[in-house]
Amino acid sequence: MAEKVLMKGNEAIGEAAVRAGCRYYFGYPITPQSELPAYLAKRLPEVEGVFVQAESEVAAINMVYGAGSAGARVMTSSSSPGVSLKQEGISYIAGAEIPCLLVNVVRGGPGLGNIAPAQSDYWQATRGGGHGDYRTLVLAPNSVQEMADMTVAGFEFADRFRNPVLLLSDGVLGQMMEPVSLPDPIDYDVDSKKWGLGYQGKDKNERNLCTSIFLDVDELEEHNWHLYQKYQVMTDLFSKGEYKDFAVEEHLCDDAEIILVGYGIISRILKTVVEKCRKRGIKAGLIRPKVLWPFPSQVFERLQQTTSNFLVVEMSCGQMVEDVKLAVNGKKPVYFFGRTGGTIPSDFEILNEVDKIVRPD
Amino acid sequence: MGKETEEIIMAGFGGQGILFLGKVLAETGMMTGQNVSWIPAYGPEMRGGTANCSVVISKHEIASPIVTEPDTLIAMNIPSVAKFIDKIRKGGTLIYNSSLIDQKEFRSDIRVCGIPANQLAAEAGSDKTANVVMAGAYARFSDMMNFDAFLKAFPNLVPGKKKDLLEINLAALKKGYDCANSAH
DSSP: OOOOEEEEHHHHHHHHHHHTTOOEEEEOOOTTSTHHHHHHHHHGGGGTOEEEEOSSHHHHHHHHHHHHHTTOOEEEEEOHHHHHHTHHHHHHHHHTTOOEEEEEEEBSOSTTOOSSBOOTTHHHHHTOSSSSSOOOEEEOOOSHHHHHHHHHHHHHHHHHHTSEEEEEEEHHHHHOEEEEOOOOOOOOOGGGOTTSTTOSSSOTTOOOOOOOOOOSHHHHHHHHHHHHHHHHHHHHHHHTSTTTTTSEEEESOTTOSEEEEOOTHHHHHHHHHHHHHHHTTOOEEEEEESEEESOOHHHHHHHTTTOSEEEEEESSSSSHHHHHHHHHTTSSOEEEEEOOTTOOOOHHHHHHHHHHHHOOO | OOOSEEEEEEEEETTSOHHHHHHHHHHHHHHTTOEEEEEEOOOSOOTTSEEEEEEEEESSOOSOOOOSSOSEEEEOSHHHHHHHGGGSOTTOEEEEETTTOOOOOOOTTSEEEEEOHHHHHHHHTOGGGHHHHHHHHHHHHOSSSOHHHHHHHHHHHSOTTOHHHHHHHHHHHHHHHHHHHHHO
């Protein structure tokens, strides 16, 4: 294992991207993710890469569309309001099946909100976000190490599925420092994408086309069902196929009378809560979705048979809780506790919620 | 049995080097083979505003890096004492900058140590190292990182070419440690 270095989450994403062969970054600064473009502004020129601070988020995402179409590994990042601005381009990218990595270091919304950490972009992230029938693969790291690891994984998934991948983080994970062991650099070959506009192996008269426009209704319907099939393949791979262990972390669930559910930084707080519960004789467990779309429903379908309650905790008024309810399908009660506006729930107040459920007297 | 986890909050004015102080602790913890986390309270403030930072050092995997009940508070100015004094764990420690904080009486259920950080920093060669003086004082109270570990970690924290700067920092570190030692 490589020697560990102390890094901010935002910077770890930047360095991991370079090591994954990303040579193009287009973005526009916004707190709390600006350390990422700042890092790449310095780092990409060292590896003959391209860093552009675009005139706007809309410009940046369309530059990503262009570089991705050419076959390059490319990324952009922003925080909530900036990601909203990028949605039109993300829809085009999903429609044209262009691989790329998108990073959202979520802050408090709606509107301009504030710069404190939040998880209130879950719906936007997991339901496509822009217009049209499409999905992005959504990864949810909970440590600086995973910010790096999931950046690498994100580029690989993006290429494999020809689909945008969204790394959904938050202000705490972006700003915090932890020791990280960085991945080994790879040599990425732009020519590995035979569909890419930059592919050099094609015949002189052959043309590659990347587009999301299908004016003929039959053609668009066929294209949409093709995308749908692809999303089904992704769902299968992440729920029962080769990525099923990647998709979710289970902690002490087997004998749990109550299972806490949370992603990202919340899952770390929940782990502390589980420890404290166990010390007090409450059999608590934790489910942490690491992939938010496709949602790891299968774990809930299985564990609802053995547990009595679920408690979903989010830094929002309750978004992922809907997916948990769909997965549990009314068979066990699903409770919710949330803080919003940039407030991080404390382990004490979550413990209090657990008490209310398992020890109502 | 020695401690297995230490949770520290440090706070002061923006410009007092609070985040760097946290980084000194985190880097030293990492260099001694322990798990560490560092979280800044980032806000729209710049110089003159308030800054604080949470660090966890642990022999185990760090579940929550959010510090709600610190073992130690390092307070660089009066507002920091007011904001965080009640959060210190019973039996915990307050290390305060007595150059800027007049107060003598705090909670009776915690250990208290006043360090004239600004004065000691000036003696070490730079007013700007008051934060490093406090890191030295912390070394006196830590059960998980000794003073030697801080000395060893420091070259990683000061960019290579600035050798004179490193010496001033090491002097500041030592002054903080000695001061805490003679007080306790």
